[in-house]
Amino acid sequence: MKHQRKLIIGAVxxxxxxxxxxxxxxxxxxQEGPYVSKDEYQxxxxxxxxxxxxxxxxxxxxxxxxxxxxxxxxxxxxxxxxDPAANEPDKSSNDPLSLSRYVFxxxxxxxxxxxxxAGFESLSHSDAAFNAQFNPLFLWKVSDRLLFEGELELxxxxxxxxxxxxxxxxxxxxxxxxxxxxxxxxxxxxxxVERYHMAWVxxxxxxxxxxxxxLLPETYVGAQLRGGIPLGSTxxxxxxxxxxxxxxxxxxxxxxxxxxLGTLDFDNFSNEGGSIASGxxxxxxxxxxxxxxxxxxxxxxxxxxxxxxxxSVDLNYVRDSDALRGLLRVSAxxxxxxxxxxxxxxxxxxxxxxxxxxxxxxxxxxxxxxxxSSILRRLEGVFRFxxxxxxxxxxxxxxxxxxxxxxxxxxxxxxxxxxxxxxxxSDGAQNNNGVLFQFATGF
Amino acid sequence: MKKIHLVSxxxxxxxxxxxxxxxxxxxxxxxxxxxxxxxxKLWAQNCARCHNSRSPTExxxxxxxxxxxxxxxxxxxxxxxxxxxxxxxxxxx
Numbered sequence: 001m002k003h004q005r006k007l008i009i010g011a012v013x014x015x016x017x018x019x020x021x022x023x024x025x026x027x028x029x030x031q032e033g034p035y036v037s038k039d040e041y042q043x044x045x046x047x048x049x050x051x052x053x054x055x056x057x058x059x060x061x062x063x064x065x066x067x068x069x070x071x072x073x074x075x076x077x078x079x080x081x082x083d084p085a086a087n088e089p090d091k092s093s094n095d096p097l098s099l100s101r102y103v104f105x106x107x108x109x110x111x112x113x114x115x116x117x118a119g120f121e122s123l124s125h126s127d128a129a130f131n132a133q134f135n136p137l138f139l140w141k142v143s144d145r146l147l148f149e150g151e152l153e154l155x156x157x158x159x160x161x162x163x164x165x166x167x168x169x170x171x172x173x174x175x176x177x178x179x180x181x182x183x184x185x186x187x188x189x190x191x192x193v194e195r196y197h198m199a200w201v202x203x204x205x206x207x208x209x210x211x212x213x214x215l216l217p218e219t220y221v222g223a224q225l226r227g228g229i230p231l232g233s234t235x236x237x238x239x240x241x242x243x244x245x246x247x248x249x250x251x252x253x254x255x256x257x258x259x260x261l262g263t264l265d266f267d268n269f270s271n272e273g274g275s276i277a278s279g280x281x282x283x284x285x286x287x288x289x290x291x292x293x294x295x296x297x298x299x300x301x302x303x304x305x306x307x308x309x310x311x312s313v314d315l316n317y318v319r320d321s322d323a324l325r326g327l328l329r330v331s332a333x334x335x336x337x338x339x340x341x342x343x344x345x346x347x348x349x350x351x352x353x354x355x356x357x358x359x360x361x362x363x364x365x366x367x368x369x370x371x372x373s374s375i376l377r378r379l380e381g382v383f384r385f386x387x388x389x390x391x392x393x394x395x396x397x398x399x400x401x402x403x404x405x406x407x408x409x410x411x412x413x414x415x416x417x418x419x420x421x422x423x424x425x426s427d428g429a430q431n432n433n434g435v436l437f438q439f440a441t442g443f
Numbered sequence: 444m445k446k447i448h449l450v451s452x453x454x455x456x457x458x459x460x461x462x463x464x465x466x467x468x469x470x471x472x473x474x475x476x477x478x479x480x481x482x483x484k485l486w487a488q489n490c491a492r493c494h495n496s497r498s499p500t501e502x503x504x505x506x507x508x509x510x511x512x513x514x515x516x517x518x519x520x521x522x523x524x525x526x527x528x529x530x531x532x533x534x535x536x
Contacts, residue, residue, distance in 0.1 A: 147512045196493060412497050413495065
């Protein structure tokens, strides 16, 4: 809109400049007398009409130009019915207005966004350490129906900077209800990863047990169909995918971690073993504030005759309450992982165990957004309970974790988080209690 | 485990049917009629479900277009809701 205004102002200036020339005439005439001749009057009238026509043409060009400019007025085109070709500017045109559209700020369809964080952790039985992470997210709207999303994850790991391709996928909106998506995408059945894993969205400095870096994949390499469907006053969203299958760690050597025996390695990017994973997620919103979801994953496994069946339930409730004078959020997810009974190789010794695990988290946050104090409005309290049951596996213990935190929001996308973690492991395993801090921002 | 195969197959079949059903259903005029009234409300509800809402003036209309397409895919927004939110943002921006 700013550019339209600028162009209109420019046109008005041009008109004013055009009208600015007649004073010379007036001056010339004024030397002869106080009145202009009929010829001079008619000449001025013609010039005035000509300028009016030119102004009208500029206005028409602006209106047509804005309607055709990429991404500047998609509302003029119904969602799901846009003709991508109609959105393309005429590159062969010599019209300055058309060409200048390429350099209008805000008309680009590429967006660089993402998030970054700096943190500090001091937990018992481990060295206190600072950490930093940077996740640039590249969004490219190829057309009204086509979106490419790429995300890198840069983080410090031991003495190196680790670079990971977090996401790289292309989404095509087939119609109002179906989107085809292919590439490396976030796991649709992992609600924490899909919705909350970004540092400025996650309410605590660390991530939940079991659902993150545990029982569920964070990403898949494959293809999925997904979308949202209105059902009267309710809504349903769904995703169904096929992807590379994970690998099962069936044996460990003397230099390997015994605890990893029987776990699933989800980063099987070359799809060793040739199995395919399939599954999906369905989320139902009976009221706008509440979403209840269920997801499944079924696959064969590389290096094993066993199958993996993972399924989970998730819940998300958000309430902006006058009575509570603030915003209340509840989120929870529980995952079951069933890999069956198998014989594993523990450095040459056969080991048989029932490879079933489960775990999840429940989190409650409250931010007093409706109180008078501007300081209190910035604060947010958080409590999270985590549980990971895998005592009958080589890990050998179950774990509960209680984390309390206080956040201070500096902007809607910048937060300073402080938390204390109480860890409770069974069977005499070492607990990792301690403090965690994180300064995170989204951009 | 055969039951699990059937569940996956059923899910994929259901999605296939949705593709076919969706191809024949699109009523932009009806969507637009309800969009203007609901845009602000949908904006508040859908954004706050996961994160704090940002100011509509933080990005240009073109940038919001990219973000909305992204969130339609990520958060499972319906086409009608996405369209209504876009109209609200363009009005508020």
